Amino acid sequence: MTNFRIMGLASMMFIGSLAGCGGSSSGSDEDTSRNPTKDEQPQMDSLSVPNYVPQIISEDSAESVAKSVYRHLRYIAWDAIPNSDRVTGTFSPEQLVREFTETDTFDLSDFLCSDSGTYQIKILEGYPEIDAEENLFFGPGDKLAFIFDECAGEGFTLPDSTREGTVTVDVIDGYVGLFGDSVTSYSVTRSVSKKSGFVADGQLVGYTHGDIQIAREPGQLTFAGNSYKRNPSNNLFLEYFLGTYSLTFEELESATSYDRWNVSSDFEFQFGIKALGGHFRTTINDVIFTDNELESGVITLADDHNSLRIELFPSHLTFELDLDGDGIYEIERMLNRGEF
Known part of the structure; x- marks a missing residue:
């Protein structure tokens, strides 16, 4: 399976969903084009979420x-x-030919964190499955972690900010396609986010925090x-x-x-x-x-x-x-x- 396919999964699932929960830049007049060094980066546990x-x-x-x-x-x-993406009805689990077991970690840092930092997808439970054309699908029992650490790259993060935090996704029912869309007529996923969003000047300027279960059907x-918190763009x-x-x-x-x-x-x-x-x-x-x-x-x-x-x-x-x-x-x- 090509890196392009993996990059498509990550960018469509999380750039698309985060378009609604990003934040603005700091608004400072001073030059902030230099990304903070690792020692200057805030720790995720110290970032503030309102009470x-x-x-x-x-x-x-x-x-x-x-x-x-x-x-x-x-x-x-x-x-x-x-x-609520409309289901095309063209997918059937019978199309899947094998489990994808070549690796449990996909590093997308070179693609999406071109300026600094890392972005990884880790398979925590189960295995994704692929069809004859090497399309990747996640089904019941699969669990993934999306991990951002000081990630900065043009077109992926907001100006003068880094992408931080973690998101874990459990597929409970149905199948999720390459781009995070439901490919079966019914699907249930659960996402748990830990201060996942954008950080500028040591502050969360856009985030998702807490857990959310999404059930889709036509x-x-x-x-x-419970305790789902979001800061829109x-x-x-x-x-x-x-x-x-x-x-x-x-x-x-x-x-x-x-x-x-x-x-x-x-x-x-x-x-x-x-x-x-x-x-x-x-x-x-x-x-x-x-x-x-x-x-x-x-x-x-x-x-x-x-x-x-x-x-x-x-x-x-x-x-x-x-x-x-x-x-x-x-x-x-x-x-x-x-x-x-």
Whole structure:
């Protein structure tokens, strides 16, 4: 199997997914083109991931909470739905001819870390399998580790930053193809990330941290996890936390120019937003995502005493606030689309 095929696997699986969780450069005016030496590099354990604590909803904060929740959930839907790659139906495990046992470590440093550092893929459990054309597939029981260490290279890392951290991927069901796409009609994978992202000036400027299980089937995608944290690209104000959650995305309609998806939480979960300073108990009911907008549905957030109910409409949203926990919303306000 050629190095090109291995490079394709790594770059498509992780450059593509990290396009949504990178960060911006430091913004300093001084010359930072020189990559830090090994002694200057921060240790991964010392890099900071925010600690989200319970947050209180008040009358003064209700509007900013409603606006921020909308922006973050819209991003989450936009980021998740590309993982619902339509299955071609052309793959069958019967096409596999043998296990690939030649090596358990693939070093892609020369390809992707051209300036400094290393990038390796290690097979921790099982073996990948190949077909007669040497295409590589990972199936149930296979476990891989993607390891970045001070990796810097043009076109792979952000300017003035290095790629750091580890990601382990378990294939639980189905098969995953060369480019991380599901090649069987149903697949389940689990990824565990340890501060995996970009580091600039000793700070994480984009990362994924925690674990997430993704179940794919035609027209449906479910994300479930615990303490999954992400910092989207060039949107530091969108940094957020999803705790003990399960979100299901169901395709309602597919057209040439747009898709319509229903987004719901399978149970109450913790939704943390860094810009708001903490997390809220949250449920999402039948939120419709289409044309990069949330056009309808209900989002409810609660603290120990108060609750905020956000209802979305094509032209506006309303938010209602219950300040004494009696189930009656005393305050109702409206925001037009141009306001949020």
